[in-house]
Amino acid sequence: MRLEDLAAGSLGGIQVLFEPTDRRSLPREFPAGTRSFLVVTVLDNVRKELEFWRYEGGGRWARRSGGADALPIGRDVGVSAVWEHSSDDIWITSDGYLQPDTLQLASAADGAAAPLELWAKPALFDASGLQVEQRMATSLDGTQVPYFLVRPKAVPGDGSTPTILAGYGGFQISRLPAYSAVYGVGWLEQGGAYAVANIRGGGEFGPRWHQAALRERRHKAYEDFEAVARDLQRTGLTSPERLACLGGSNGGLLVGNMLVREGARLFGAVVCRVPLLDMRRYHRLLAGASWVAEYGDPDKPEDQGIGSSCAGTRRTTPSTTASGRGPGGAVARTCCSRPPRRTTACTPRTPARWCASFWTSPRRRRRSSTGKISRAATAAPRTTSRRPTCGP
Numbered sequence: 001m002r003l004e005d006l007a008a009g010s011l012g013g014i015q016v017l018f019e020p021t022d023r024r025s026l027p028r029e030f031p032a033g034t035r036s037f038l039v040v041t042v043l044d045n046v047r048k049e050l051e052f053w054r055y056e057g058g059g060r061w062a063r064r065s066g067g068a069d070a071l072p073i074g075r076d077v078g079v080s081a082v083w084e085h086s087s088d089d090i091w092i093t094s095d096g097y098l099q100p101d102t103l104q105l106a107s108a109a110d111g112a113a114a115p116l117e118l119w120a121k122p123a124l125f126d127a128s129g130l131q132v133e134q135r136m137a138t139s140l141d142g143t144q145v146p147y148f149l150v151r152p153k154a155v156p157g158d159g160s161t162p163t164i165l166a167g168y169g170g171f172q173i174s175r176l177p178a179y180s181a182v183y184g185v186g187w188l189e190q191g192g193a194y195a196v197a198n199i200r201g202g203g204e205f206g207p208r209w210h211q212a213a214l215r216e217r218r219h220k221a222y223e224d225f226e227a228v229a230r231d232l233q234r235t236g237l238t239s240p241e242r243l244a245c246l247g248g249s250n251g252g253l254l255v256g257n258m259l260v261r262e263g264a265r266l267f268g269a270v271v272c273r274v275p276l277l278d279m280r281r282y283h284r285l286l287a288g289a290s291w292v293a294e295y296g297d298p299d300k301p302e303d304q305g306i307g308s309s310c311a312g313t314r315r316t317t318p319s320t321t322a323s324g325r326g327p328g329g330a331v332a333r334t335c336c337s338r339p340p341r342r343t344t345a346c347t348p349r350t351p352a353r354w355c356a357s358f359w360t361s362p363r364r365r366r367r368s369s370t371g372k373i374s375r376a377a378t379a380a381p382r383t384t385s386r387r388p389t390c391g392p
Contacts, residue, residue, distance in 0.1 A: 013059055034081045034084055041077065043204065048077050073134050074098065100179045163244070167199055167254055175204070199224035200220045215303075222310075225258070245267050256270070280307055283297065
């Protein structure tokens with residue numbers, strides 16, 4: 001609309017350029033404005049798209065058809081103007097699971113149909129035998145949960161592919177494709193697969209997707225994550241003995257729960273990084289008071305049940321031993337207060353220097369030590385303090 005109309009208090013000339021849906025949202029980045037165009041980045045089913053809107057005058061905009069609107073699966077993109085007041089040229093930066101960072105120069109006038117590549121980081125692993133897919137899993141309440149899967153083009157389909165499933169599910173943070181030499185060299189080149197779950201609590205589908213797993217609904221994020229794990233096994237890619245879950249900070253809370261929920265039967269190993277697991281005292285840790293809207297306030301009686309429901313804990317039963325472990329060695333306290341033992345998980349082709357340490361329960365540790373993917377380590381985890389390390 002025109003500024004004159006806005007100043008006069010008239011809103012009848014407003015033109016809607018984007019309207020969110022259940023599967024379309026705006027990511028946390030500003031549109032790029034050029035001399036004549038507005039370039040809007042849209043997340044459509046967790047895939048980036050570029051929309052080019054040309055200013056027609058009189059407060060009206062027209063979307064340009066054609067051009068390079070949609071991106072391939074497994075790619076991320078950012079756009080900025082070169083000279084916003086005198087040119088329609090734009091910078092395009094992009095990367096993906098199999099593509100390192102690149103910088104391109106394009107024009108909004110043709111919808112970035114002919115971008116010129118100016119610079120690219122060197123590839124740090126061989127991606128020629130890999131492919132990226134986007135799949136859907138069905139959660140317990142019927143919600144469709146998307147996830148990305150990076151895997152070898154030729155997999156046996158007998159459940160033998162070593163796989164890492166990563167997730168976060170909090171604070172409206174979206175898990176979008178990104179290039180990683182660590183996973184590429186240390187895992188994908190060795191024959192493993194890597195999956196990223198876009199579970200509720202994140203921002204992949206806007207605020208509603210985030211709010212669907214807030215506070216007393218936090219378990220929805222865990223159910224989504226378990227649904228993705230089941231889908232990976234149902235399709236024959238992997239099996240519980242060959243599947244590990246990975247998460248850090250709020251994602252550490254996610255995978256910590258996998259030790260005491262159904263996930264204990266779905267995963268052979270857990271990578272729990274800087275986890276937030278003490279849900280009774282988290283609001284007293286560093287910036288913890290700012291997370292109350294996400295997890296509830298432990299000091300309020302009406303919110304205490306929220307923290308208990310999302311903490312990585314297992315209820316103690318009368319048969320629990322004095323050491324805090326129940327039948328089969330299951331951890332009966334918070335995962336943070338008594339960390340499980342360490343195992344080392346490797347693919348059959350992975351040399352020792354590429355092995356990664358995982359935290360598992362004793363029962364899973366013994367079970368995984370019989371397979372080709374994992375070897376149990378007898379040493380207890382190193383620690384310099386009895387206090388747990390927690391993050392947001």
